[in-house]
Amino acid sequence: MPATNKAVFLDRDGVLNQEIGHYVWDPNQFVVLEGVPQSLAQLKQAGYYLIVVTNQAGIAKGLYTPLDVQACHAKLQAACGNLIDAFYFAPGHPSVSESLSRKPDSLMLEKGLARFHLDPAQCWMVGDRYRDMQAGHKVGVRSILVGEEETTEYQPRVADLSAAVQLILQAAHPAPTTTN
Numbered sequence: 001m002p003a004t005n006k007a008v009f010l011d012r013d014g015v016l017n018q019e020i021g022h023y024v025w026d027p028n029q030f031v032v033l034e035g036v037p038q039s040l041a042q043l044k045q046a047g048y049y050l051i052v053v054t055n056q057a058g059i060a061k062g063l064y065t066p067l068d069v070q071a072c073h074a075k076l077q078a079a080c081g082n083l084i085d086a087f088y089f090a091p092g093h094p095s096v097s098e099s100l101s102r103k104p105d106s107l108m109l110e111k112g113l114a115r116f117h118l119d120p121a122q123c124w125m126v127g128d129r130y131r132d133m134q135a136g137h138k139v140g141v142r143s144i145l146v147g148e149e150e151t152t153e154y155q156p157r158v159a160d161l162s163a164a165v166q167l168i169l170q171a172a173h174p175a176p177t178t179t180n
């Protein structure tokens with residue numbers, strides 16, 4: 001099957017839900033950011049698969065379990081009408097073991113690319129950390145930085161997911177340019 005589909009890979013904390021300065025594993029502390037359900041619906045309508053790729057090293061550190069992560073993801077799905085097609089999380093941490101899943105490595109994205117027959121050139125990564133950008137670039141996926149979390153100079157950078165979606169939709173259908 002040729003890889004002709006497209007997706008937006010989404011970092012989780014700071015993009016879809018509030019970054020609270022420590023691991024978010026309790027659904028009661030998992031707050032979906034304003035506008036996120038609408039942004040995801042726009043991407044879906046434009047034909048993108050939606051794939052969450054999130055580092056969850058708190059599992060390796062013994063702070064919480066995969067079941068806690070799944071409970072948060074259930075809350076996210078409920079908030080956005082089950083629009084998300086897949087969730088990948090990287091439970092490892094370098095202090096415990098090596099992992100090719102943990103961003104800036106790209107194994108979570110590679111799984112999504114294979115599973116959904118995606119063309120990397122038509123895909124996007126949206127994250128609030130430079131390591132999200134690195135993971136995207138490793139597999140040839142254009143990557144947009146959002147929010148204020150990261151101090152690194154990087155472009156393209158916009159305020160939030162809603163602004164990233166505008167960028168993605170404009171790139172797919174550029175406004176006509178005036179010729180003379």
Ligand SMILES: [Mg+2]
Binds near residue numbers: 011012013014015129
């Ligand atoms: Mg993040």
